[in-house]
Amino acid sequence: MNIFINKGMGHGNSGVEHAQFYRAARFRQKNIPFKLVFTDLLPELHQHMQEWHLAEDEVIGMYDYLLSDDPDQYLKTGLTEKFSFQEDSLWDLTNTQRRQVRQTTGKYQEIIIRDKRYSDDKKIYIVDDSRIFLENGDHKISWHFREVPSRGKVPTNIHLNNFRGSDYLFETFEELVTFFLGELENSFDKNIYFIDRGNENEEALVRAKKQGADFKIVDIVHAAHLVEFQNGHPLFNNFYQYMFDHFDTMDAVITATKLQRDAMKDDLKNQVEVTNLNKIHAIPVGGADINEPAHHWDGKEARFVTASRLHPEKHISQIVKAIDALRKEGLNATLAIYGSGADEKPLNDLITELNLGDYVTVKGLSQNVVKDLQAYDAFVSASYSEGFGLTYIEAISDALPIATYANLYGAQELVQDGVNGKLAEFSRQDSDEDQNVVNLTAAMRAIFDDYDQLSQGAHEVAHVYQSDRIADQWQKLVEELS
Known part of the structure; x- marks a missing residue:
């Protein structure tokens, strides 16, 4: 069984969960069996599964299993009764x-x-x-x-x-999780564990494997893996330090981009055995299910859209400020913001402060981003870091040009400057935010200086990330590990 290990999911999810949902779709496409496993206490799990179109027999909730009248049957079918929260x-x-x-x-x-x-x-x-x-x-x-x-x-x-x-x-x-994962190992055969989130999940599986358990571990890297080098030694992201410390135990490590794969190999070349570097593979965590034809801009309203969790690290306030700057320059620019999160009120306050209520709208959570993006002309992101950037792919699917900061690794791999979008330089220092906004504003303006060509470029880039191709990559990996 192919088991995707995570902690939780909900009404609104991060890129980690959306990457899992996309991977599940590719496994379905190839008729490869899988289970999504969640170890957090999730009182509304089954309602959220319905929202995100996950079948009962595709998901295992740790507490559902441990409290089941018939644990073996639950592993096969999931819940057979419906309960309201x-x-x-x-x-x-x-x-x-x-x-x-x-x-x-x-x-x-x-x-x-x-x-x-x-x-x-x-x-x-x-x-x-x-x-x-x-x-x-x-x-x-x-x-x-x-x-x-x-x-x-x-x-x-x-x-x-x-x-x-x-x-x-x-x-x-941690002891409870170890017991639970041991139950899964005893219940399924030829298991491959895809670790998406949860240090306790990873540690339990590594311990079991070192004690002789016969299964495979695939670690999925969803964010930048490196913080910095100090005295020639790499300091890794805390979420991935355990993986690097036990690299010999991993059977495969998956990055979402070739850029990150190559960077990781370079960062590790003096840290692990050379043969272990061959474990690192690049498989996109999202792809284009559709490929819309290129668009023509009529020169009237420049309709921008963004979609993400509404959290400070996404810097959506900088996009709002860029819209304000564009309008002051005379460009009829509007912005739709899809998503939910802690930044919703501050964003609405900023929109009111800048008198942009008629031009910037917070739309709420999207359950079908690709469909919702089709109503707009261009996609914009102000994120400083993206391991991949699923919304970039969704925009590319719709042939939307992209204006974004040149973040590692998503933007620099998915957005080719002058081909399907514009990349803006940025600084992570708070004191440089104003200059960042100036740079992002310039990238957004440039989209409409050469709109039709950039939309055609997005249409062409979408061919590279067709879901069929990505499904083939997952199938090849599973076959190699089986």
């Missing part, structure tokens, strides 16, 4: 929430007990989760929390009752 709360006389009961979308109930304590440091009362109980009849999981200075609150003393007729006690969440 509901919750109710109990409040004390001080208007403090003490108990919350949730009917999850799985076949179990979640009970949260909260305590209230006075913080001498903060001089306020703090209400926080104290105990968690998950129950499906006589199948139960419960734990309380302990404080770890470097990690905050973590589950401890995890009781698992009546799983396959036995009771278990795990001191840490």
